[in-house]
Amino acid sequence: MLDGRGTLKRRAGARLWLSGIWLGVMALLALFAPLVSPHDPLTQDLFAGRLPPFWVEGADPAYLLGTDSLGRDVLSRIIHGARIAFSVALVAGIATALVGSLLGLLAGYMRGWVDVVISRLVDIWMAFPPVLFAILLIAVLGTGLTSIIIAIVVIDWTRFCRVVRAEAMNQSAMDYVSSAVVAGRPRMDILWREILPNVLPTIVALLTLEMGIAVIVEAILSFVNLSISSDAPTWGGMIAEGRTSIYQAWWVLAFPLGVLFLTVLSFSQFGEGLKDRFDPVLR
Amino acid sequence: MKLLRAILLRLATMSVTLIGAAVVVFFVIRIVPGNPIAMMLPPGASEDDIARLTAHYGLDKSIFEQFVIWLGGVFQGDFGTSISLRQPVMPLVLGRLPATMELAIFALVIAVVIGGAMALTGVRYRATRTETAIDVANGVGLSIPDFLWALILIVLFGVLMPVFHISGRISPSLDLPFVTQFYVFESIARLRFDLWWDLLKHMFMPALALAIPLAAIISQLLKQSLKETMHLDYVTLSRTKGYGENHVIVSEALPNAVLPTLTLIGVQFTFLIGGTVIIERLFSYEGLGNMAIDAVINRDLPLIQGIVIVFALLFTVINLIVDMTYALLNPRLRHA
Amino acid sequence: MSAFLTVDNLSASIRGNIRQRVLRSVSFSIDTGEVLGLVGESGAGKSMIGKAILGILPSAVEVVEGEIQLDGHNLMAMKQADRRRLIGATAALIPQDPLTALNPSRRIEPQITNRLVDILGWSKRDARLRALELLDEVHIDNPERVMGSYPHELSGGMRQRVLIASAFAANPKLVVADEPTTALDVTVQKQILRLIRELQTRHETAMVFVTHDLGVVSKVCQRLSVLYGGMVVESSDVPAFFGGPGHAYSRALLAATPKYTDPEASLLPVDEAVIAQVSGEVLAADEGWRHGA
Numbered sequence: 053m054l055d056g057r058g059t060l061k062r063r064a065g066a067r068l069w070l071s072g073i074w075l076g077v078m079a080l081l082a083l084f085a086p087l088v089s090p091h092d093p094l095t096q097d098l099f100a101g102r103l104p105p106f107w108v109e110g111a112d113p114a115y116l117l118g119t120d121s122l123g124r125d126v127l128s129r130i131i132h133g134a135r136i137a138f139s140v141a142l143v144a145g146i147a148t149a150l151v152g153s154l155l156g157l158l159a160g161y162m163r164g165w166v167d168v169v170i171s172r173l174v175d176i177w178m179a180f181p182p183v184l185f186a187i188l189l190i191a192v193l194g195t196g197l198t199s200i201i202i203a204i205v206v207i208d209w210t211r212f213c214r215v216v217r218a219e220a221m222n223q224s225a226m227d228y229v230s231s232a233v234v235a236g237r238p239r240m241d242i243l244w245r246e247i248l249p250n251v252l253p254t255i256v257a258l259l260t261l262e263m264g265i266a267v268i269v270e271a272i273l274s275f276v277n278l279s280i281s282s283d284a285p286t287w288g289g290m291i292a293e294g295r296t297s298i299y300q301a302w303w304v305l306a307f308p309l310g311v312l313f314l315t316v317l318s319f320s321q322f323g324e325g326l327k328d329r330f331d332p333v334l335r
Numbered sequence: 336m337k338l339l340r341a342i343l344l345r346l347a348t349m350s351v352t353l354i355g356a357a358v359v360v361f362f363v364i365r366i367v368p369g370n371p372i373a374m375m376l377p378p379g380a381s382e383d384d385i386a387r388l389t390a391h392y393g394l395d396k397s398i399f400e401q402f403v404i405w406l407g408g409v410f411q412g413d414f415g416t417s418i419s420l421r422q423p424v425m426p427l428v429l430g431r432l433p434a435t436m437e438l439a440i441f442a443l444v445i446a447v448v449i450g451g452a453m454a455l456t457g458v459r460y461r462a463t464r465t466e467t468a469i470d471v472a473n474g475v476g477l478s479i480p481d482f483l484w485a486l487i488l489i490v491l492f493g494v495l496m497p498v499f500h501i502s503g504r505i506s507p508s509l510d511l512p513f514v515t516q517f518y519v520f521e522s523i524a525r526l527r528f529d530l531w532w533d534l535l536k537h538m539f540m541p542a543l544a545l546a547i548p549l550a551a552i553i554s555q556l557l558k559q560s561l562k563e564t565m566h567l568d569y570v571t572l573s574r575t576k577g578y579g580e581n582h583v584i585v586s587e588a589l590p591n592a593v594l595p596t597l598t599l600i601g602v603q604f605t606f607l608i609g610g611t612v613i614i615e616r617l618f619s620y621e622g623l624g625n626m627a628i629d630a631v632i633n634r635d636l637p638l639i640q641g642i643v644i645v646f647a648l649l650f651t652v653i654n655l656i657v658d659m660t661y662a663l664l665n666p667r668l669r670h671a
Numbered sequence: 672m673s674a675f676l677t678v679d680n681l682s683a684s685i686r687g688n689i690r691q692r693v694l695r696s697v698s699f700s701i702d703t704g705e706v707l708g709l710v711g712e713s714g715a716g717k718s719m720i721g722k723a724i725l726g727i728l729p730s731a732v733e734v735v736e737g738e739i740q741l742d743g744h745n746l747m748a749m750k751q752a753d754r755r756r757l758i759g760a761t762a763a764l765i766p767q768d769p770l771t772a773l774n775p776s777r778r779i780e781p782q783i784t785n786r787l788v789d790i791l792g793w794s795k796r797d798a799r800l801r802a803l804e805l806l807d808e809v810h811i812d813n814p815e816r817v818m819g820s821y822p823h824e825l826s827g828g829m830r831q832r833v834l835i836a837s838a839f840a841a842n843p844k845l846v847v848a849d850e851p852t853t854a855l856d857v858t859v860q861k862q863i864l865r866l867i868r869e870l871q872t873r874h875e876t877a878m879v880f881v882t883h884d885l886g887v888v889s890k891v892c893q894r895l896s897v898l899y900g901g902m903v904v905e906s907s908d909v910p911a912f913f914g915g916p917g918h919a920y921s922r923a924l925l926a927a928t929p930k931y932t933d934p935e936a937s938l939l940p941v942d943e944a945v946i947a948q949v950s951g952e953v954l955a956a957d958e959g960w961r962h963g964a
């Protein structure tokens with residue numbers, strides 16, 4: 053028991069650090085993309101098409117991770133892709149959290165018809181295949197960063213709503229809420245000042261998860277060619293392109309795929325790590 | 336009596352959900368920019384032609400009128416006519432649904448086998464390196480969605496070690512004797528195991544991609560509830576009766592630990608079916624999801640509606656089945 | 672003739688921390704047909720001894736020293752599978768909590784007969800007849816119906832009867848009863864105790880009877896060991912013990928025992944000086960134990 057808990061804690065710590073470092077590095081690369089990327093991500097050089105990464109024979113050391121079929125530098129495109137991925141993650145993640153948590157809090161705390169309406173809405177939303185819904189929304193909204201963010205919020209608010217509603221219901225049943233009611237505090241005041249702070253850790257854990265999901269949704273939409281302009285350096289777009297030339301130039305697919313994998317993994321592990329670290333303190 | 340009321344209530348909420356889904360889809364796709372009729376006609380078609388076809392598909396009426404007409408048709412099993420494929424939607428959708436169901440069921444089987452085996456192994460060798468390894472695998476499996484697993488599988492087993500097919504449902508060179516769209520089941524029924532094997536080889540990669548996250552979820556939850564069950568007195572008691580650890584886990588702990596996992600599998604199975612949309616696209620698998628993406632790209636409104644409604648119906652029915660199975664399997668509920 | 676069960680110098684520790692002992696060099700022995708009471712306050716390690724014998728210690732606890740001899744076999748030297756089979760064939764447990772000791776998803780019949788069929792190779796029919804006979808022996812009115820029931824359909828007292836029947840099903844030569852009546856209400860307690868005693872005498876079973884109730888010991892046991900902090904403080908014959916126990920802690924325990932005539936008087940706490948003395952003895956034993964280990 054003691055021993056088991058000891059090793060568990062160590063593992064949680066390592067995973068928080070590792071994922072945190074990866075996300076930090078990617079965020080910095082995204083922030084300073086124009087400064088750190090060795091080439092312009094859009095410049096085509098048809099004479100330098102499909103150059104392999106540096107350790108493979110026939111490589112040009114100027115293109116560390118090789119070039120795609122149009123001769124664009126893979127590394128630079130990954131770095132600039134991080135910009136788009138992280139912008140989407142941040143904005144869509146937070147917006148989804150706001151909308152979903154707000155509805156969840158209202159449903160779980162007010163109960164009654166508010167709860168009925170919101171819960172029914174969640175049910176209806178859960179009856180759609182999310183990817184299909186996302187594609188449909190992009191078809192409606194048109195391509196572009198804003199459309200992607202709106203689509204993610206519209207699809208994924210239920211994830212927050214369901215969890216936060218349950219949590220708000222739990223908290224509402226606790227004694228501190230009853231005593232606040234007895235003290236005559238206004239209803240909404242209790243919701244914001246008493247219940248919300250106790251639901252916040254759950255929301256934060258979900259938020260990091262949602263950021264990873266946002267990155268994936270962006271990649272899926274780029275993959276189906278519905279994201280931003282097909283020229284812009286997005287990870288999903290690179291993957292889609294790499295998929296078509298996979299037998300001739302595996303690196304065009306493999307590197308963005310690897311980066312996407314590690315980023316999504318890090319977002320979820322970071323959230324889990326945070327939860328492990330703060331849970332015992334809060335509960 | 337109580338049971339009957341519960342069932343009726345369930346059916347009522349189910350229909351509310353379905354009608355709600357129909358309304359949302361119907362109105363969302365009417366805002367889609369781009370005229371589907373113009374898209375299907377060759378460039379240079381006259382204004383007149385476009386107007387005539389628009390009227391033919393009823394798209395000249397007001398949205399509410401269109402909705403009433405469409406809903407009336409739906410209740411009679413008529414989902415309208417696909418604009419891009421120029422065929423009735425219903426047979427199109429039903430023709431593709433079996434392919435998707437076979438893929439989803441195969442994925443579910445893989446997930447249950449892998450997840451179950453990992454959970455049992457983890458409990459059998461609890462508090463050892465084996466369990467730690469399984470925990471790590473679960474963590475990774477859970478964090479990475481099916482889309483990424485699919486791409487990783489394509490790189491690993493399609494390109495680096497090309498052992499599995501990564502495109503299509505069945506080898507195009509084969510002669511198909513099938514009369515239904517349930518190829519896998521029908522190939523077994525016809526004892527055509529050559530076809531069956533070809534189908535499985537095509538399905539394995541997409542099914543595995545769909546299965547990995549679910550396998551991780553099953554493994555994690557089942558292992559946790561097994562471990563909780565392993566501490567219970569009746570499990571300990573059965574150890575004193577002379578049974579080996581494997582028997583104790585499988586026949587004493589498992590039947591009681593499996594129930595929460597089962598409910599979870601139900602919900603997760605609907606997520607898995609949702610995942611087939613993009614996975615079918617990745618593997619060029621001719622299922623409903625692949626057709627759905629084409630329908631969106633072609634602005635084929637009746638087809639999109641039909642597909643979404645079928646998915647929604649599928650999801651709600653699966654949830655209903657899960658709830659009923661849960662009630663049947665739990666002896667405490669059964670006798671209450 | 673050597674005893675049927677011998678526990679010799681047995682120590683068990685928290686896994687990975689050998690100096691943190693839950694059992695401290697425990698020794699005792701039991702002959703066939705004899706009942707040994709293990710008494711002590713909560714956490715003294717009574718259940719641990721029973722679990723160590725039956726090989727069901729929690730995973731966080733391991734035996735670090737000592738021998739257990741059962742019917743001429745050295746348990747500690749056996750392979751786990753062989754040991755389980757031997758225990759299954761010769762020993763049985765009557766658990767503390769009948770509410771959790773029956774598998775909720777199985778009917779009663781297989782829970783009584785599975786050991787007979789799977790481990791001892793009886794035919795299903797014989798096992799069923801034996802189960803009916805045993806349910807009759809534990810005074811269950813409608814054995815047929817009970818055999819087909821699920822645990823949640825039975826009362827606590829009935830479940831404990833079923834568990835007792837199940838324990839005695841294979842004619843065990845050793846029964847470990849771990850506070851078999853604490854989870855039951857008082858009127859049922861007496862019946863169950865009488866029942867255990869009855870079956871034990873009839874089957875000439877050796878028995879380890881765990882309890883914190885000295886009143887029960889005086890009715891059921893021939894000998895007893897008093898435990899404190901996982902250490903045997905005193906071992907003695909029951910009549911001699913009630914005549915005047917040797918150790919100060921035993922005397923304090925006896926003074927604190929509920930009298931049926933005057934239940935209020937039973938709530939006397941054990942004197943602090945006595946606790947200090949016996950704690951000192953435990954620490955002294957730890958000092959001397961495994962120097963240099």
Ligand SMILES: Nc1ncnc2c1ncn2[C@@H]1O[C@H](COP(=O)(O)OP(=O)(O)OP(=O)(O)O)[C@@H](O)[C@H]1O
Pocket residue numbers: 053685693711712713714715716717718719720729730731732883
């Ligand atoms: N799973 C476990 N892991 C670690 N230590 C344990 C575990 N179970 C019990 N212990 C420790 O072992 C010691 C003896 O416990 P045991 O269960 O034998 O007490 P007991 O005498 O049976 O008490 P009670 O009358 O409450 O049943 C206790 O100090 C307890 O803290």
Ligand SMILES: [Mg+2]
Pocket residue numbers: 717718719849
């Ligand atoms: Mg105990």
